[in-house]
Amino acid sequence: MIAEKMKGLVKNNSVIRQMFEEGKKMAQEFGAENVYDFSLGNPNVSAPEAVRENAIRLLKEESSSDIHGYMANAGYPEVRKAIADNLNLRFNTNFDEGNIMMATGAAGALNCALKAIINPGDEVVTFAPYFVEYKNYVANFDGVLVVTEPDKNTFQPQLSDFEKNVGPKTKAVIINNPNNPTGVIYTEDTIKKIADILYKKQEEYGSQIYIISDEPYRELVYTDTKVPFITNYYKNTLVGYSFSKSMSLPGERIGYLVVPSECDDFPDLFNAVVIANRVMGFVNAPSLFQKVIAGCLEEKADIAYYAKNRDLIYDSLVSYGYNCVKPEGAFYLWIKSPVENEKEFVAECKKEHILVVPGSSFSYGGYVRLSYCVSYETIKNSLPGFKKVAERYGLK
Numbered sequence: 001m002i003a004e005k006m007k008g009l010v011k012n013n014s015v016i017r018q019m020f021e022e023g024k025k026m027a028q029e030f031g032a033e034n035v036y037d038f039s040l041g042n043p044n045v046s047a048p049e050a051v052r053e054n055a056i057r058l059l060k061e062e063s064s065s066d067i068h069g070y071m072a073n074a075g076y077p078e079v080r081k082a083i084a085d086n087l088n089l090r091f092n093t094n095f096d097e098g099n100i101m102m103a104t105g106a107a108g109a110l111n112c113a114l115k116a117i118i119n120p121g122d123e124v125v126t127f128a129p130y131f132v133e134y135k136n137y138v139a140n141f142d143g144v145l146v147v148t149e150p151d152k153n154t155f156q157p158q159l160s161d162f163e164k165n166v167g168p169k170t171k172a173v174i175i176n177n178p179n180n181p182t183g184v185i186y187t188e189d190t191i192k193k194i195a196d197i198l199y200k201k202q203e204e205y206g207s208q209i210y211i212i213s214d215e216p217y218r219e220l221v222y223t224d225t226k227v228p229f230i231t232n233y234y235k236n237t238l239v240g241y242s243f244s245k246s247m248s249l250p251g252e253r254i255g256y257l258v259v260p261s262e263c264d265d266f267p268d269l270f271n272a273v274v275i276a277n278r279v280m281g282f283v284n285a286p287s288l289f290q291k292v293i294a295g296c297l298e299e300k301a302d303i304a305y306y307a308k309n310r311d312l313i314y315d316s317l318v319s320y321g322y323n324c325v326k327p328e329g330a331f332y333l334w335i336k337s338p339v340e341n342e343k344e345f346v347a348e349c350k351k352e353h354i355l356v357v358p359g360s361s362f363s364y365g366g367y368v369r370l371s372y373c374v375s376y377e378t379i380k381n382s383l384p385g386f387k388k389v390a391e392r393y394g395l396k
């Protein structure tokens with residue numbers, strides 16, 4: 001018999017993953033070119049050529065034990081140093097390798113951070129709509145996820161609700177910026193206000209509250225809006241980063257966690273995240289790809305490609321009468337459902353072979369998420385279908 005805690009997870013196995021499987025089935029039935037699968041955030045832009053070149057060079061030149069062996073659970077010191085130097089240059093910070101733990105993607109980084117700080121019953125506040133796995137990650141450590149409502153026009157967090165949600169049991173706040181699923185960037189002003197509220201609450205409750213900044217989309221930005229580097233605004237901030245999206249390497253499971261020396265309980269906190277990495281069975285981030293990315297930190301995937309996709313899908317859907325949040329970052333479009341129950345809208349889209357994800361998968365009904373990390377052709381060919389659905393709802 002499977003564990004009690006797993007029963008719910010098995011029953012509600014990710015809607016997004018199910019759609020991905022369904023998309024593959026539909027492609028077999030109708031032909032791949034006639035199915036427009038916008039369900040998954042799997043980058044379609046190639047990884048930078050330097051990644052491949054670096055991997056080949058390392059495989060040719062380095063000894064097997066140097067690239068495939070175990071190393072310290074925190075990762076190779078020279079890789080961590082290269083990342084610290086790169087962050088210092090970009091964000092005017094003061095990190096060294098002792099502040100960086102290499103992680104198995106953002107997912108690994110978040111789980112290590114939570115394992116290190118959460119006791120059963122502790123509360124973790126986040127902002128709706130949110131990446132569905134947050135609930136599962138927090139539940140891994142018997143924490144309780146508390147959700148803050150967004151401003152319904154801008155999808156910036158509703159700060160009055162946030163303030164109400166931070167209480168004596170709050171141990172962490174997860175911020176995802178740029179945001180999946182809305183594509184919104186939380187502004188510097190928002191981050192400053194969040195930091196002010198947390199400083200006040202820490203003092204009021206005599207507690208320690210950590211921000212966990214989840215940043216896999218940091219480089220995917222299409223406007224001049226700055227994505228604040230939160231350690232510069234709030235002392236107790238851990239940053240989880242991943243190369244899954246910015247370098248199109250999601251299968252390689254490579255990222256890192258930053259633990260600034262200014263955090264309360266440093267260095268115990270750093271040791272705790274590293275031990276979490278070991279005892280949860282990750283042991284260390286993949287060895288070859290630690291070295292590969294250390295040689296390509298200036299590289300990123302072709303963001304102009306996503307920008308072009310963003311313009312086509314946003315402009316077209318708005319011209320058909322859909323109400324969409326204009327994305328500033330990530331590669332998602334957040335579309336208001338023309339009917340209250342967005343699952344009906346999802347079903348209408350499916351009739352046109354268009355797959356989008358219901359907002360309820362991000363704990364926010366009434367909207368759907370479209371991932372535009374697909375080919376330009378896919379977007380172009382899907383447009384008549386979107387237009388037909390808009391006409392059926394009388395949007396224009």
Ligand SMILES: Cc1ncc(COP(=O)(O)O)c(C=O)c1O
Nearest residue numbers: 041105106107131176180242244
């Ligand atoms: C907001 C957010 N956080 C974390 C992750 C996990 O990323 P990774 O593949 O680096 O583990 C994702 C992946 O889609 C994401 O969208």
